[in-house]
Amino acid sequence: MSGSVLYVYAVTGSFPGSLAVAAGLRGAPLRAIASGPVAAIYSEHGIAPEPDEELLWSHEQIVEELMEGSTILPMRFGSTVESPEALADWLKERREEFSVSLKRVRGAVELSVRAQLPAAAKVDEKARPAWRSQPGTAYLLERARRQRRSEDAAARIHRPLAALARRSMPKAGAGDRGAFKAAYLVDEESVEAFGDRVGELNSTLVDTKVSCTGPWPPYSFVAEAQR
Amino acid sequence: MSVDRAQAERRRERDREAWRARNEASRERQQRGVSRALRDRDVSLLDLVDRLLDGGVVIHGDITLAVADVDLVYVGLRALISSVEAIERETGVSITAAGPSLKASAL
Numbered sequence: 001m002s003g004s005v006l007y008v009y010a011v012t013g014s015f016p017g018s019l020a021v022a023a024g025l026r027g028a029p030l031r032a033i034a035s036g037p038v039a040a041i042y043s044e045h046g047i048a049p050e051p052d053e054e055l056l057w058s059h060e061q062i063v064e065e066l067m068e069g070s071t072i073l074p075m076r077f078g079s080t081v082e083s084p085e086a087l088a089d090w091l092k093e094r095r096e097e098f099s100v101s102l103k104r105v106r107g108a109v110e111l112s113v114r115a116q117l118p119a120a121a122k123v124d125e126k127a128r129p130a131w132r133s134q135p136g137t138a139y140l141l142e143r144a145r146r147q148r149r150s151e152d153a154a155a156r157i158h159r160p161l162a163a164l165a166r167r168s169m170p171k172a173g174a175g176d177r178g179a180f181k182a183a184y185l186v187d188e189e190s191v192e193a194f195g196d197r198v199g200e201l202n203s204t205l206v207d208t209k210v211s212c213t214g215p216w217p218p219y220s221f222v223a224e225a226q227r
Numbered sequence: 228m229s230v231d232r233a234q235a236e237r238r239r240e241r242d243r244e245a246w247r248a249r250n251e252a253s254r255e256r257q258q259r260g261v262s263r264a265l266r267d268r269d270v271s272l273l274d275l276v277d278r279l280l281d282g283g284v285v286i287h288g289d290i291t292l293a294v295a296d297v298d299l300v301y302v303g304l305r306a307l308i309s310s311v312e313a314i315e316r317e318t319g320v321s322i323t324a325a326g327p328s329l330k331a332s333a334l
Contacts, residue, residue: 011284053272056279076283090286098284112274171277213274219282 006087007049008042008079009063010072010217013102022065025049025058030066033084035091038098041066042087048080063217071106073098074217101222108166108185109215111194115180117153118207154180157201157210164194169220180210183220191215 007025012032024030024043032039049055056077063074081087091098157180162168165184186194191214198212 008286056275059279060275074278074283076281076285077279079284079286081286110278112277114273213271216274216278219278222282222284 005045005048005080005082006042006084007045008040008075008081008087009059010041010066010074011091011098011102012039012041012066012070012072013037013099013106014039014070022062024062025055030062033087033091035088035095038091038095038102040087040091041072042081048078051078067109067217071102072217073101073105073222074219097223101224104167104224105185105218105221108187108218109191110218110220111165111184111186111191111212111214112216113157113161113180113182113184113198113210113212115157115208115210117150117178117180150178153205153208156205157208158182160197160201161194164190164197167221171220185218185221186215188215 007028009024009030022030026045026049028043028045030041030043032041059077063072066072067074081090158168158170161182161184165186167185169183169185171181171183184194195212198210201208201210
């Protein structure tokens, strides 16, 4: 067993039927180890696979196959343990937490939304009262105005989408640079409606291109609070 | 003898059938994945990187092997990250400022 690596893909509440058919990274067979109501899906490798873009897509495809017909919590890319015993211990230690999380994401998928918010229009300098044109004041006012504009624009995208989602997760730092980025946990039945609403946003919001990708495994919703 | 051969032939035919069905299913899955990615391939890559390197369940503690050390993973992904940065320039969507997933841009 020494010198081998277990590459972990997901934690699941049931043994996915696809386990027998699907193969892991580099074609390695998928295996499962259970602890009470939860199980971890992994494959065994002589050495940890060298990460590259190809491997990211392979990892994603495997996780998506596991997601078909079962509820899963995807692992972060590159999660490895040294032995089945270590994996079993880890699983046992956190199985309560995983049971709760699995319940939370059951029947739902993650959708990702990005948008570049329109740049705020320049204020007409001459129209400003003199006190507002002091360099420091003007700077702060301008900053506050941009901030407001950006928050408004983000809310116009977020609110109608959040209404269709079970949960949502704003992505840190995204609003700051005029970019909107958020993840939504959406019931499988609502995915189409969500896509339609993104389309509506694109046709009603001028200067804003909203793009949506998915369905993804619930990467952003594996824990109750933000990491 | 010929009965055996006929049986073997039937078995082979069945195996081929099963193999074709499996292949078909896997191709279909792949096509679904690909067509979805193609909808917006560049943005999909950004989202993929965001999710796989910054989302998901994390294994804490010393059971994580040194070979899976996050820094090493990032080093291996350096080429990918620079292509992501190129995409970022083209699409104008900023991601390097956001997640710790892209700390690698400081490499």
